[in-house]
Amino acid sequence: MRQSTLSVALEVKPESYEYLSSLLNELREKRAPPQQGVTGKFAPFLASVPVLHFLSLSLFPGYEYDPLFVIEANFDGEPGPFWAQLEDAIGPELRHFLACCKCPRDVLAPLFTAIIAPGSRAPIAPYLEAQSLVPTVYHHGNRGMTRQRILDECALFEQVQSELTHNDATYRKLDPLAVHHQLRTALAGQFPWINTPPAPRISLWENSFDWLGLGAFVVAVSFILSIPGLLLSLILDPTYSFILLGFSLLLVAALFTRISRRSSDNSEPTNVSLQNIAFKKPLFFYLIFYLATVSIVGSLFLMPIMGRVTAATLGDMLVWFIQGLLSIPFTLAAILFWLRSLEKTDSSLDAPWVSPRFLREMAQREDWIPQNHMGSVVLIKPGILRTILIRTGHLGLGLLLRATARDGYLGSMRTIHFAHWALVNNKSRLMFLSNFDQTWESYLDDFIEKAHNGLSLAWSCGVGFPTTRYLILDGASQGRQFKEWARHSMAVSHFWFSAYPQLTTDQIERNYRIAFGLQTHGITKERAAQWIKDL
Amino acid sequence: MSALTSKSVLRPRAGGPRKWAEQRFMTALPYFFSLLRCVKPVWNVAGMTLTSRYDHVREVFATEAKFGVMYKQKLDIIMGGEPFFLGTDDRSQHHDDTAALCKVILPSDLQRLASDVEERATRIINTNKGQIEIVNDLTRQVSFDFLATYLGIPSPANGDLRVWATRLFEFLFADGGNDLALRAEVDEIAPALRAHIDAIITLRKQNKGDDDVLARCLTLQSAHEPGFSDVQIRTALMGMIVGGPPQPPMVLPQAMEQLLKRPQILAEAQAAARNNDDETLRRYVLEAMRFDPLGPGLWRVALTDVTLARGTRHEVTIKAGSHVLAAFASAMMDSRRISNPKAFNPHRPAADYMHFGYGLHACFGRYINLATLHLMLKPLLKQPGLRRAPGADGKLSKNGPFAERLVVRYDFD
Numbered sequence: 001m002r003q004s005t006l007s008v009a010l011e012v013k014p015e016s017y018e019y020l021s022s023l024l025n026e027l028r029e030k031r032a033p034p035q036q037g038v039t040g041k042f043a044p045f046l047a048s049v050p051v052l053h054f055l056s057l058s059l060f061p062g063y064e065y066d067p068l069f070v071i072e073a074n075f076d077g078e079p080g081p082f083w084a085q086l087e088d089a090i091g092p093e094l095r096h097f098l099a100c101c102k103c104p105r106d107v108l109a110p111l112f113t114a115i116i117a118p119g120s121r122a123p124i125a126p127y128l129e130a131q132s133l134v135p136t137v138y139h140h141g142n143r144g145m146t147r148q149r150i151l152d153e154c155a156l157f158e159q160v161q162s163e164l165t166h167n168d169a170t171y172r173k174l175d176p177l178a179v180h181h182q183l184r185t186a187l188a189g190q191f192p193w194i195n196t197p198p199a200p201r202i203s204l205w206e207n208s209f210d211w212l213g214l215g216a217f218v219v220a221v222s223f224i225l226s227i228p229g230l231l232l233s234l235i236l237d238p239t240y241s242f243i244l245l246g247f248s249l250l251l252v253a254a255l256f257t258r259i260s261r262r263s264s265d266n267s268e269p270t271n272v273s274l275q276n277i278a279f280k281k282p283l284f285f286y287l288i289f290y291l292a293t294v295s296i297v298g299s300l301f302l303m304p305i306m307g308r309v310t311a312a313t314l315g316d317m318l319v320w321f322i323q324g325l326l327s328i329p330f331t332l333a334a335i336l337f338w339l340r341s342l343e344k345t346d347s348s349l350d351a352p353w354v355s356p357r358f359l360r361e362m363a364q365r366e367d368w369i370p371q372n373h374m375g376s377v378v379l380i381k382p383g384i385l386r387t388i389l390i391r392t393g394h395l396g397l398g399l400l401l402r403a404t405a406r407d408g409y410l411g412s413m414r415t416i417h418f419a420h421w422a423l424v425n426n427k428s429r430l431m432f433l434s435n436f437d438q439t440w441e442s443y444l445d446d447f448i449e450k451a452h453n454g455l456s457l458a459w460s461c462g463v464g465f466p467t468t469r470y471l472i473l474d475g476a477s478q479g480r481q482f483k484e485w486a487r488h489s490m491a492v493s494h495f496w497f498s499a500y501p502q503l504t505t506d507q508i509e510r511n512y513r514i515a516f517g518l519q520t521h522g523i524t525k526e527r528a529a530q531w532i533k534d535l
Numbered sequence: 536m537s538a539l540t541s542k543s544v545l546r547p548r549a550g551g552p553r554k555w556a557e558q559r560f561m562t563a564l565p566y567f568f569s570l571l572r573c574v575k576p577v578w579n580v581a582g583m584t585l586t587s588r589y590d591h592v593r594e595v596f597a598t599e600a601k602f603g604v605m606y607k608q609k610l611d612i613i614m615g616g617e618p619f620f621l622g623t624d625d626r627s628q629h630h631d632d633t634a635a636l637c638k639v640i641l642p643s644d645l646q647r648l649a650s651d652v653e654e655r656a657t658r659i660i661n662t663n664k665g666q667i668e669i670v671n672d673l674t675r676q677v678s679f680d681f682l683a684t685y686l687g688i689p690s691p692a693n694g695d696l697r698v699w700a701t702r703l704f705e706f707l708f709a710d711g712g713n714d715l716a717l718r719a720e721v722d723e724i725a726p727a728l729r730a731h732i733d734a735i736i737t738l739r740k741q742n743k744g745d746d747d748v749l750a751r752c753l754t755l756q757s758a759h760e761p762g763f764s765d766v767q768i769r770t771a772l773m774g775m776i777v778g779g780p781p782q783p784p785m786v787l788p789q790a791m792e793q794l795l796k797r798p799q800i801l802a803e804a805q806a807a808a809r810n811n812d813d814e815t816l817r818r819y820v821l822e823a824m825r826f827d828p829l830g831p832g833l834w835r836v837a838l839t840d841v842t843l844a845r846g847t848r849h850e851v852t853i854k855a856g857s858h859v860l861a862a863f864a865s866a867m868m869d870s871r872r873i874s875n876p877k878a879f880n881p882h883r884p885a886a887d888y889m890h891f892g893y894g895l896h897a898c899f900g901r902y903i904n905l906a907t908l909h910l911m912l913k914p915l916l917k918q919p920g921l922r923r924a925p926g927a928d929g930k931l932s933k934n935g936p937f938a939e940r941l942v943v944r945y946d947f948d
Contacts, residue, residue, distance in 0.1 A: 047884065047885075048886065049884065050882065050884050051874070078874065080870070080872050081873055081874035083872075084589065084872035084886055084887075085884050085886050087886075088884070088885070088886030110845060110850075111846025111847055112846070113845075113846065114845035114846040115846075119600070121597035121598040122594060122844075122845060122846070123590040123593060123594055125590065125872065126590055126847060
């Protein structure tokens, strides 16, 4: 089943900030036990919203804007049923929270007024649904695992451990295949579902859609970057156009070679070279794919206009697109030059101030269980190039993550359950919300060491972010500065709910592998030997 | 034959083309509401308003100050003018009346009621060897027997409680056309039932007998507890009899029909029954009921000019006095709020169901129903080889809004 990630960010009336804060704390006291564990007070909430994985209700105080009330939700299935379930669980509380928020000034104003009117019984779900923000980038760890499946497989894991502990001597004598058979036999009564084949975590349709999306993005970006060449060919004769583009290409190549020589001045070997980048097989095949795609799409547009498409027309179109392709390096170089000139004059925060009160409250709420939550809102740097780069970069990064990060982990990071970015306050601020394992410090260390390029791409548009080079270099890799900047932008998660607070991303994947193995009836000897390592 | 001595629980209906047209109309209703949900979810038409989406249906139910119930007039006829909480929209009055009932109908009774229902159903299944008619012989028999025992109101000597209660139920909830023949029967039955309960109260004052609801009422009356005069006790018990036991024979055969349509689901429900997994079985029955609930909806009346779905594209102002249909059957199929509504999913959250209404007038007996409904079917579901009887008997037939007949067979040793 598809998982959904969304958030709702509502501006709060400044005079209601403290009251709303107290209401959120009341809800937390009502729902959350004082320390770890979710039994007891969480139980009704778990039952009312059976699709929910993580939910947070945060209040960002804001200095440049009025406070922001943020609902973050990660759940299975479609948003409509989720909002109805949430309303059923905490509808009266939500109505009070909304009453502390500002009335929107768009078409949603009458709906908002109806909801917060005294004694109102108007449903809240339509308003929250309408205010839901689509993430610009998101990542789902343990992708495709429904909450029920996670809980079922956790129960299976515990039973497997119990079975192995109680019959340790017996199992130690068995080979992997026999262990597999014995465990299946012992657990089939209690877990009949292990006799059915495992459901795929990502459907064929979803998989195809992910790759199609990424492919369409790359083709579209290639086309946009080739527009200067396409325009040039409309002005100049093709021969002159090719000569000019050829010279531009040589100029860019010379510049690139110079940069790559500079980078190889040190003793470390480098793979950065024009040859490596330009003549790799995938690039060659991509160029063929691109030309074929745009030619076909172009023909589809031309056919209704011209009435017919001849071979000569298609040939002209192909030449036209090749001219466009030749201009891509030049366009890229121009953008990088523009970006670099902006980056050189960017301001970054070396020692951002953090309110001691918030720091104390954050510290009080972190590290009670193996999981933690983080919410951050930053201002976005102004300018046309930044605006385009944020949107394009986020779109591309999101599509890339959907197509590649599907084994439960984000690259080598094995701690993220759900994370997403979204644009708020008329797209002038960037919000980041994440549910992760281990401490905040180690989470940020992971980012710094293992995913700083992607993180810089996603976050470098934030005012005060550590200085970057060419959008993805430096930035988040400057550990101390990055951590302080991130903490400065964070707010207290007043209410935070996890459906499986004791399970790490890694453990969920382990449980999945064990369950998958048990659900595989005719397992081979080699796979059984591999599978047994997880027990 | 007098209505009092009638043996036919359901009134005879017109057959032929009219019956055929009625059946086609009922079959077409879900499609009609499905269309309404898409194009006109709040539709003012011919002096009434139809609501079909989850949000709007729930808003109608929840806004009791503006959407009142329409039962008072008919309740006055049934109760002889005595007020019953079903007919009032006054929240405090409603609270006081139900609070009195809550002193005698206790949560701690549920376990006992559940066991009683299961035992009664088991006895019936064991005596009907290999074949049973579900509507009358199982669900109606069990629901009237256990509730009459629990309340302390046995069948009258001069009539059949099943007939009397079902007629009054039809008059109160399913007589949109104000049928004169039905009214004539009600005019006979209602005073007779009141007299029957009055007589029992008088008798029980002399010999209090078992620990049932009536005995508890009389104990509280002796203690001068407010809300327990003779008339108040009679009205409360009569309300429970009229509103309660006629419903399981409607919804449970319909649920059974839905299970029989889905062999895999039926097998899962049977497995739950055999494993005595009552919670899972309850979920299966509730979910089956979602596909064919008690009726398409409940009527309300606008007490003032009221705007529904305010602030949305479907905002509609309803004039005071207009009738409003809160179509809960349609709401439970609304994919905007119900996840994958066409799929049979017994693990749905409680919010997905509106079987018992919502808000002030949510069914008073919902906790009893939740504890017992599935157990009426449990002994039957335990039987091996459960299948439809051949021919028309094996398919659920209806008499107006009432389930009429459904025969199933099973392998009986």
